[in-house]
Amino acid sequence: MTAPLTPPPPPHDQSPHQTWQAPPPAGAAGGAYEQDGPGMKTEVRDAAVITVAMALGGVLLGLLWLWLAPHVPLVGDQVGRGWVVYIKDTEGEQAIGVDGTFTLLALAFGAVSAVVVFLLRRRGGVPLVVALTVGGLLGALLAWRLGVWLGPTQNVLAHAKEAGKGVTFSAPLKLGTKGALLAWPVAALVVHLGLTALFGPRDPDPYEEGPYLQGPYAAPPA
Numbered sequence: 001m002t003a004p005l006t007p008p009p010p011p012h013d014q015s016p017h018q019t020w021q022a023p024p025p026a027g028a029a030g031g032a033y034e035q036d037g038p039g040m041k042t043e044v045r046d047a048a049v050i051t052v053a054m055a056l057g058g059v060l061l062g063l064l065w066l067w068l069a070p071h072v073p074l075v076g077d078q079v080g081r082g083w084v085v086y087i088k089d090t091e092g093e094q095a096i097g098v099d100g101t102f103t104l105l106a107l108a109f110g111a112v113s114a115v116v117v118f119l120l121r122r123r124g125g126v127p128l129v130v131a132l133t134v135g136g137l138l139g140a141l142l143a144w145r146l147g148v149w150l151g152p153t154q155n156v157l158a159h160a161k162e163a164g165k166g167v168t169f170s171a172p173l174k175l176g177t178k179g180a181l182l183a184w185p186v187a188a189l190v191v192h193l194g195l196t197a198l199f200g201p202r203d204p205d206p207y208e209e210g211p212y213l214q215g216p217y218a219a220p221p222a
Helices: 028-036 040-068 094-120 126-150 156-163 178-199
Strands: 073-079 082-087 168-170
Touching (some): 040 178, 094 126, 094 178
Antiparallel strands (some): 073 168
């Protein structure tokens, strides 16, 4: 007679209470980050395009500022052989209105640029945040310099002589509060952060998926 056949004992690293699941597909662990976003190279390229586009948008902001900003009236008077220029309306608020117009326009440009960037790239990323900041600041600087350049001449005395004695003319366009240059990038960052927090994609919860190995102390499936 031959001895009955008996199955070999299970290995020491396995337990009858353990259940194994199929391992993840090859490249899944390494490709999880790549599937999570467009990739660093793509994000950097998009950030460069956004920075240039926002900087060029400063041309439109400068033209709108030149068109909508109130004019500060000046009057020239000849005293002897020289000329004296003074503000015609000393109690006017035109100078404050110039800064306020630039600030409001910059805030609007920041909000619009943030919405456009969010619609194009909902997942966001550090490069896009940097692009919003740098692009908004460059756009504000370009708008400021363009408005000053296209506005009335900076040579006030020559302008007064050209206009004539007692004739009202506009003062050069200038930005008294340089902090207004930060309105565009700050508004862009705040609006983009709010949109990302409210409507941005959510990362999957790792605890919602079952583990690959269920040990002896794991609860049995329902």
